[in-house]
Structure formats: structure tokens, C-alpha cells
Amino acid sequence: MAASPRIQKSNKQDNSAGRQDRLAEFDLHIFVLNERGKGDKPLAQGGAPVLNDVANRFDWLRRRGTIAPSSRFLVRRMLGRLDFSRDMDLLQLGFGTGVFTEEIVRRMTPRSTVTVFEVDERCRAHVVDDLRVTYVEASAETISEHFPGKRFDNIVSTLPFASLPRQVSLNVFSQIRAHLATNGKLLQFQYSLVSRNDLRDLFGSEPEIDFELRNLPPAFIYDVRNGEAPV
Ligand SMILES: C[S@@+](CC[C@H](N)C(=O)[O-])C[C@H]1O[C@@H](n2cnc3c(N)ncnc32)[C@H](O)[C@@H]1O
Structure with missing residues (x-):
């Protein structure tokens, strides 16, 4: 069963302990715990442990959509398409091990922000x-719940739309549409061209492909x- 979201405020005072300890000290702006995507299936519960384990791993793999973090070449090529000399509020969908966020933080101006949505608690x-x-x-299906009415200047998405349940992808597409500012960019990487038509339908224009x-x-x-x- 999904736990109710908890919002924890940043506590930047304690920098003495390691990263894990700082996380435990709520060393984050906002941290919403254990909220499952609306259209996502719950992880298997009860029944044979081995089957549950297989089901859980399969579910995790499908949501993860890849076997390795993105390379620095992909990160740089993708982020090179945004103008980081300007202040911006950026939305990032899918965090993984943080390779995109680290480079975004390195590039962005002191007055810029990046908001990340990630389902996997690991x-x-x-x-x-x-x-x-x-x-x-x-x-990422729940952006409106957390940021009602907010429009982000640009969105960088690493979500694996080709392997996510179709309904989850559709829910996320409508959230992207609702929360991207006019003239803002959506950057998305995929291992195939299957999402091309979806993105064309979403914005009514042909995506550039790199x-x-x-x-x-x-x-x-x-x-x-x-x-x-x-709309
Ligand atoms: C292909 S990985 C990319 C990870 C990382 N950004 C990178 O480039 O290495 C996709 C990430 O999206 C996350 N994800 C999958 N479905 C999601 C959803 N509905 N909302 C937010 N994150 C999701 C997965 O847990 C996974 O970490």
C-alpha cells in the first residue's frame, strides 16, 4: 500500500557526517517519501518469495529501462542543447545515479533551480x-500535485517511455504538457525512435533528433x- 507523502525541510547546519547521515538529517530541500505512481503497478506482495522477487526485479527493470547510467558523452550532448547562461527553473524526470543532475548543477547559474522526480527509493x-x-x-505523473500551476523553463527527461506501462507514459506526457513553459524545451533520450510520434502529437511539431x-x-x-x- 502506498504510504502518504512526507515533506522534509532542509537542514543545512550539520555537514559533519557522511552523505547517508546527512540524508537522514533531512539534508534536502523537499523530500517526498514512498509515493508510488498512480498508474504504476504495486510491487508484488505475499505469495511465493521467489516469484515475488522475480516480479519485483522485472518491475524495477522495466521502470529503470537500462542497464547502465548514461555516459558523460550523452549527458554533455543533451545538456549542450540548453542555454545555461540564463537563470532557469529546470525540471528533470528520472534521476538514477544522478549523472545528469551533477552536470546540470555544475552548469547552471547560482539563481537557477533543478527539480527532480524519481520513483526508485534506491x-x-x-x-x-x-x-x-x-x-x-x-x-513524474504527480508533478501537478507537488507544483500546481508551475511552469518550468525547460524539462530534461530520462524516463524509459519504451518500457514503461503505456498509461504511465500517457500520464507523464500530459504532465509535461501542463508544466513546460511556452517556448520551453523538452529534451528526452531514448534507445529507439518509438516516442517520436508521441512527442510530435504532444507539441504539434516535429522533434529534432540527435x-x-x-x-x-x-x-x-x-x-x-x-x-x-x-492543449
Ligand atoms: C533510463 S534511467 C535514467 C537514469 C539517469 N537519469 C541516467 O541517465 O543514467 C530512468 C530512471 O527513471 C526512473 N523512473 C521510471 N519511471 C519513473 C516515473 N514514473 N517517475 C519518475 N522517475 C521514473 C527510474 O527509476 C530510473 O532511475
């Missing part, structure tokens, strides 16, 4: 310790701007 261990980062442990070979597996980058497409 990723919490890699959280990037920076006051400009807001980490929300919840599905490709990075030096990634496991090699990845396509979709770059689409939110014009005045029909």
Missing part, C-alpha cells in the same frame, strides 16, 4: 547535495520546443 543514496536541487521521490553513439546502448536525443500547440 536512487536516494546518490542525491546531489546542493541548495538549488529539489528532489521529489515520486512519479544521436550519441558513445553510450550503452547508443541513444537518440529528442529536442522539441513547446510552441503554441493545441
Whole structure:
């Protein structure tokens, strides 16, 4: 059963302990715990332990959608498509081990922010310790619940739409549409071109496609701007 979300405030005073201890001391802007995505299946409960374990691992793999973190080549190529010289509120979907967030934090201006949505509680261990980062442990389907009416300047998504349940992808697409500012960019990487039509339908314009070979597996980058497409 899904636990109710908890919001914990940052406590930047205690920097003496290690990263894990600091996390335990709520060393985050906002940390929403254990909220499962609406359209996602609950992990298997009860029944034979081995089958449950297999089901859980399969569910985890499907949500994770890859075997390795993105390479620095993919991260740089993708983020190179944004103008980090300007202040911006960036939304990042899918955190993993934080390779994108680390580079975003390195590039962005002191007045910029990055808000991250990640469902997998194991990723919490890699959280990037920076006051400009807001980490929300919840599905990207729930952006409106956490930031009602907020429009982000740009969105960087690493969600594995090809392996997520279709309904989860559709829910996230409508959240992206609702929370991306006019003229803001959506950057998304995928290992195939299957999401191309979805993104074209979402914004009413053809995404630019880039490709990075030096990634496991090699990845396509979709770059689409939110014009005045029909809602
Ligand atoms: C392909 S991995 C990318 C991880 C990392 N950003 C990278 O590039 O190495 C996708 C990440 O999205 C997360 N994820 C999957 N479904 C999600 C959802 N509905 N909301 C938020 N995060 C999700 C997974 O747990 C996983 O960490």
C-alpha cells in the first residue's frame, strides 16, 4: 500500500557526517517519501518469495529501462542543447545515479533551480547535495500535485517511455504538457525512435533528433520546443 507523502525541510547546519547521515538529517530541500505512481503497478506482495522477487526485479527493470547510467558523452550532448547562461527553473524526470543532475548543477547559474522526480527509493543514496536541487521521490505523473500551476523553463527527461506501462507514459506526457513553459524545451533520450510520434502529437511539431553513439546502448536525443500547440 502506498504510504502518504512526507515533506522534509532542509537542514543545512550539520555537514559533519557522511552523505547517508546527512540524508537522514533531512539534508534536502523537499523530500517526498514512498509515493508510488498512480498508474504504476504495486510491487508484488505475499505469495511465493521467489516469484515475488522475480516480479519485483522485472518491475524495477522495466521502470529503470537500462542497464547502465548514461555516459558523460550523452549527458554533455543533451545538456549542450540548453542555454545555461540564463537563470532557469529546470525540471528533470528520472534521476538514477544522478549523472545528469551533477552536470546540470555544475552548469547552471547560482539563481537557477533543478527539480527532480524519481520513483526508485534506491536512487536516494546518490542525491546531489546542493541548495538549488529539489528532489521529489515520486512519479513524474504527480508533478501537478507537488507544483500546481508551475511552469518550468525547460524539462530534461530520462524516463524509459519504451518500457514503461503505456498509461504511465500517457500520464507523464500530459504532465509535461501542463508544466513546460511556452517556448520551453523538452529534451528526452531514448534507445529507439518509438516516442517520436508521441512527442510530435504532444507539441504539434516535429522533434529534432540527435544521436550519441558513445553510450550503452547508443541513444537518440529528442529536442522539441513547446510552441503554441493545441492543449
Ligand atoms: C533510463 S534511467 C535514467 C537514469 C539517469 N537519469 C541516467 O541517465 O543514467 C530512468 C530512471 O527513471 C526512473 N523512473 C521510471 N519511471 C519513473 C516515473 N514514473 N517517475 C519518475 N522517475 C521514473 C527510474 O527509476 C530510473 O532511475
